[in-house]
Amino acid sequence: MRKAGTVQAESRWRRAAEGLRAAPMGTEEWCLLLCLALSGAADTAQSLPAAERQWRALDVVLDCFLVEEGKHRGGFANDKNMVKALLVLRQVPVLDDGSLEGFPDFQVSTLAKDNPPVTFEASVNPVQIPHAEALLHADCSEKEVTCEISRYFLQARQEAAVEKAAWFIANLQVSGGGPSVSILMKTLRDAENRAVLHPTLNLPLGPQGTVLTTVEFQVTTHTPSLSFQWGSSASLHCGFSMAPGLDLTRVEWRLQHKGSGQLVYSWTTGQGQAKREGAALEPEQLLMAGDASLKLPSLTLKDEGAYICQITTSLYQAQQIIQLHVQASPKVRLGLANEALPPTLICNIAGYYPLDVTVTWTREELGEAPVPVSDASFSSLRQSPEGTYSISSSLTAEPGSAGATYTCQVSHISLDEPIVTSAWAAPPEQRTVAFGVLFASSLFLLALLYLGLQRWQATSSKVYSEALWVDTLLPPSKKKE
Numbered sequence: 215m216r217k218a219g220t221v222q223a224e225s226r227w228r229r230a231a232e233g234l235r236a237a238p239m240g241t242e243e244w245c246l247l248l249c250l251a252l253s254g255a256a257d258t259a260q261s262l263p264a265a266e267r268q269w270r271a272l273d274v275v276l277d278c279f280l281v282e283e284g285k286h287r288g289g290f291a292n293d294k295n296m297v298k299a300l301l302v303l304r305q306v307p308v309l310d311d312g313s314l315e316g317f318p319d320f321q322v323s324t325l326a327k328d329n330p331p332v333t334f335e336a337s338v339n340p341v342q343i344p345h346a347e348a349l350l351h352a353d354c355s356e357k358e359v360t361c362e363i364s365r366y367f368l369q370a371r372q373e374a375a376v377e378k379a380a381w382f383i384a385n386l387q388v389s390g391g392g393p394s395v396s397i398l399m400k401t402l403r404d405a406e407n408r409a410v411l412h413p414t415l416n417l418p419l420g421p422q423g424t425v426l427t428t429v430e431f432q433v434t435t436h437t438p439s440l441s442f443q444w445g446s447s448a449s450l451h452c453g454f455s456m457a458p459g460l461d462l463t464r465v466e467w468r469l470q471h472k473g474s475g476q477l478v479y480s481w482t483t484g485q486g487q488a489k490r491e492g493a494a495l496e497p498e499q500l501l502m503a504g505d506a507s508l509k510l511p512s513l514t515l516k517d518e519g520a521y522i523c524q525i526t527t528s529l530y531q532a533q534q535i536i537q538l539h540v541q542a543s544p545k546v547r548l549g550l551a552n553e554a555l556p557p558t559l560i561c562n563i564a565g566y567y568p569l570d571v572t573v574t575w576t577r578e579e580l581g582e583a584p585v586p587v588s589d590a591s592f593s594s595l596r597q598s599p600e601g602t603y604s605i606s607s608s609l610t611a612e613p614g615s616a617g618a619t620y621t622c623q624v625s626h627i628s629l630d631e632p633i634v635t636s637a638w639a640a641p642p643e644q645r646t647v648a649f650g651v652l653f654a655s656s657l658f659l660l661a662l663l664y665l666g667l668q669r670w671q672a673t674s675s676k677v678y679s680e681a682l683w684v685d686t687l688l689p690p691s692k693k694k695e
């Protein structure tokens with residue numbers, strides 16, 4: 215028996231669907247309809263057991279831009295233009311909790327007739343489209359999916375081995391650090407079928423005026439940007455899926471940083487080679503599950519940069535870029551720089567990376583709220599041979615008549631919460647009394663030391679005199695003995 219929330223959700227989106235079907239439906243209306251259905255899914259997802267959820271095939275519709283470039287192989291493309299396009303991924307498997315049952319397929323015929331976008335219909339079977347849920351939920355989660363479609367050209371020796379076709383690559387990126395997917399699509403160009411050709415692409419159009427394609431290959435990462443602590447281990451995700459008949463020929467990981475590049479790891483037909491010590495990927499996962507994720511142990515600042523995961527098959531090549539950020543947490547120590555009046559406090563911040571750090575001071579008297587202090591000074595920045603930074607912040611304390619607590623607070627991107635360290639600045643009277651006690655104690659100890667030294671000298675002199683007197687009284691024969 216279905217729960218009431220599920221029934222209400224279905225009723226809500228079905229009423230909306232009936233209203234939307236009566237008018238031309240663009241991608242905005244489609245997304246509205248989908249969000250209504252997915253809101254029902256969110257209401258009931260926790261109450262529905264996982265065993266009852268099923269995979270359901272849905273259309274994923276994305277607003278895109280088509281990049282039209284000059285057909286120059288190598289060098290820079292010229293005459294570049296960007297036009298509106300629509301990408302319809304047909305029948306993508308999505309895990310459904312029951313609220314999407316009966317959800318209609320996207321109808322290209324409902325698009326506006328005036329100035330319609332270039333529409334690509336892509337059959338995804340049998341290539342897996344990862345992160346389909348993220349693509350579906352993006353609009354409902356107030357995120358954006360950047361979609362850019364461009365021509366893809368094979369190498370000349372590869373073109374000679376395949377049927378005459380046109381290829382496109384779609385690069386999808388979900389905002390807010392979401393997944394990134396590159397999809398390679400192929401469409402046949404049959405000049406003998408007398409199909410209507412697209413005016414600019416010169417490609418045959420389907421019955422509904424769309425460019426019909428099939429997905430041949432995809433490369434994805436669900437972590438386009440990562441941050442790890444210095445000395446920890448990192449795993450950079452890179453996955454792929456390809457159509458039957460294609461063979462995996464090469465996997466290559468490269469690091470780009472500050473204008474220079476280097477090979478980190480390569481795999482070619484069963485043989486892997488690590489250029490960075492400890493870099494590894496699992497060959498079994500690579501061949502069986504399409505997982506080319508790279509593992510890096512014992513991170514240092516030399517590992518920071520843009521990692522390019524490039525997957526090459528017998529026909530295609532695609533890549534993903536993962537930004538790796540290495541962080542080092544600061545070590546903070548607060549103490550007195552000198553014993554003069556007024557005292558100077560110094561807050562040492564050492565061994566942090568990256569550069570930006572925030573240091574704030576507060577002063578708090580007994581029973582009062584902390585008050586920010588803004589007249590602190592900073593030392594020059596220091597950098598260690600390993601690349602970490604250090605800096606010091608000093609402050610002249612004003613303890614007042616009752617004393618005050620000074621707090622140095624350090625904030626850094628590597629910290630979950632700021633580091634806070636405090637020191638007590640005693641009032642001048644207490645410092646004078648303490649100094650007097652210390653001075654008197656020092657004088658007393660010096661006096662004791664002097665008296666002890668005088669007594670030792672007197673005792674030593676007496677013993678020497680007695681020994682000399684005894685030596686004088688002895689006869690000469692005894693002295694020789």
